[in-house]
Amino acid sequence: MRIIYLLLWSLLSTGLASAQSRTHKVVFIIADGIPADVLENAATPNIKKIIAGGTYLRAHVGGDQGTYTETPTISAPGYNDLLTGTWGYKHNVWDNAIKAPNYHYQNIFRLLKEQQPAKKIAIFSTWTDNRTKLVGEGLPAAGNVQFDYKFDGYELDTVAFPHDKQSLYTHAIDEKVVAEAARCLRTNAPDLSWIYLEHTDDMGHRHGDSEQLRTAVAYLDAQVGQVWAALQYRTQHAPEDWLLVLTTDHGRDAATGRGHGGQSARERTTWLVLSTKEVNAYARRGQPSIVDVLPTIARYLQLPLPVATQRELDGVPLIGPVSLAEPRVQPAGDSLRISWTALGASRTEKVNVWAAATNNFKTGGPDQYTLLGTVPLGRQALSISRQLYPGAFYKIVLEGEHNTVSRWLLPAGSPTPGSGSN
Numbered sequence: 361m362r363i364i365y366l367l368l369w370s371l372l373s374t375g376l377a378s379a380q381s382r383t384h385k386v387v388f389i390i391a392d393g394i395p396a397d398v399l400e401n402a403a404t405p406n407i408k409k410i411i412a413g414g415t416y417l418r419a420h421v422g423g424d425q426g427t428y429t430e431t432p433t434i435s436a437p438g439y440n441d442l443l444t445g446t447w448g449y450k451h452n453v454w455d456n457a458i459k460a461p462n463y464h465y466q467n468i469f470r471l472l473k474e475q476q477p478a479k480k481i482a483i484f485s486t487w488t489d490n491r492t493k494l495v496g497e498g499l500p501a502a503g504n505v506q507f508d509y510k511f512d513g514y515e516l517d518t519v520a521f522p523h524d525k526q527s528l529y530t531h532a533i534d535e536k537v538v539a540e541a542a543r544c545l546r547t548n549a550p551d552l553s554w555i556y557l558e559h560t561d562d563m564g565h566r567h568g569d570s571e572q573l574r575t576a577v578a579y580l581d582a583q584v585g586q587v588w589a590a591l592q593y594r595t596q597h598a599p600e601d602w603l604l605v606l607t608t609d610h611g612r613d614a615a616t617g618r619g620h621g622g623q624s625a626r627e628r629t630t631w632l633v634l635s636t637k638e639v640n641a642y643a644r645r646g647q648p649s650i651v652d653v654l655p656t657i658a659r660y661l662q663l664p665l666p667v668a669t670q671r672e673l674d675g676v677p678l679i680g681p682v683s684l685a686e687p688r689v690q691p692a693g694d695s696l697r698i699s700w701t702a703l704g705a706s707r708t709e710k711v712n713v714w715a716a717a718t719n720n721f722k723t724g725g726p727d728q729y730t731l732l733g734t735v736p737l738g739r740q741a742l743s744i745s746r747q748l749y750p751g752a753f754y755k756i757v758l759e760g761e762h763n764t765v766s767r768w769l770l771p772a773g774s775p776t777p778g779s780g781s782n
């Protein structure tokens with residue numbers, strides 16, 4: 361009896377140990393400018409296979425329409441929404457010129473490298489600015505991040521990839537990028553990788569909703585299949601578990617499918633594929649957005665985010681336990697009504713409600729937060745006196761046990777950012 365007991369115990373603990381020692385790694389792919397309806401109606405056997413074992417979510421870009429978080433449905437702002445987990449009013453990238461990104465809102469590569477320098481990061485990209493400007497590789501202001509593996513710049517090599525009038529060269533570059541990614545993932549298995557693919561957007565601009573765009577999505581599907589095969593290989597041959605996140609940076613206009621940048625439903629509506637079924641109540645609630653990807657990646661990598669960063673994130677993790685979402689702050693007569701949607705399962709969970717009257721984070725400084733109250737999560741609201749807190753500007757932070765969300769109170773009549781002035 362005792363021997364059987366010991367045997368069982370040793371089997372059990374071996375199983376536990378091997379499960380615990382599997383390293384978590386992430387690959388995220390941005391495939392440019394594919395509206396949700398286009399992806400959903402395309403023949404995509406590889407992507408559908410990943411969805412069958414994972415999760416497909418409709419999502420959005422563009423911030424909250426008509427508010428201070430509204431962000432153009434343009435490529436570089438979209439990538440930076442994902443990289444920083446914040447909208448344009450924080451990361452300050454408003455178009456593809458990427459004039460003055462605010463690097464105080466740290467990207468996911470920097471957050472990983474600053475806390476866990478031994479982790480390896482990789483970029484495979486059909487647009488060099490993604491590395492040099494958005495992540496800001498090697499820039500002191502951006503934290504001197506260095507990629508361990510980088511494959512990009514092919515669009516500048518007009519000998520190997522001559523620029524043809526039909527923009528088919530971007531397909532050739534995407535193919536090169538994916539081949540390098542698949543090879544590097546198989547052999548080097550970096551901890552966090554970004555694959556960026558451009559051809560779908562080029563075909564959208566050139567031909568709109570068309571056979572050419574559908575063909576480009578079919579190319580993408582085959583490329584995703586190559587990446588997925590590399591991840592399967594690693595999962596089977598190394599003690600590693602992999603999360604693949606596949607998404608797009610914006611939709612396209614409804615009339616022709618050629619343009620994007622505005623706030624129409626089709627431009628704002630995007631999608632997310634996650635290679636896991638284990639999504640949380642927030643994800644299942646519908647309407648996640650591109651800024652949810654950073655906290656999702658951090659959680660999968662078991663990367664704790666600094667408190668100051670958590671207080672600035674505009675997203676909510678899509679996996680793991682979650683406390684609350686949808687923060688709202690409304691002046692109501694002599695009081696300020698702060699409310700949220702409770703998602704946590706625990707009846708005893710509490711929320712700390714904080715306020716800061718400054719925004720020093722924007723320039724690299726600390727903000728002093730005052731605790732306004734600690735209330736049961738399920739109450740979903742707190743009202744405070746405007747006499748006690750008369751300021752016109754507050755950053756209100758709602759800190760649950762499992763995640764933190766925030767909302768700004770702005771002076772009445774404040775212009776929404778993003779009109780190009782900053």
Ligand SMILES: [Zn+2]
Pocket residue numbers: 392393434435436561609610
């Ligand atoms: Zn784009």
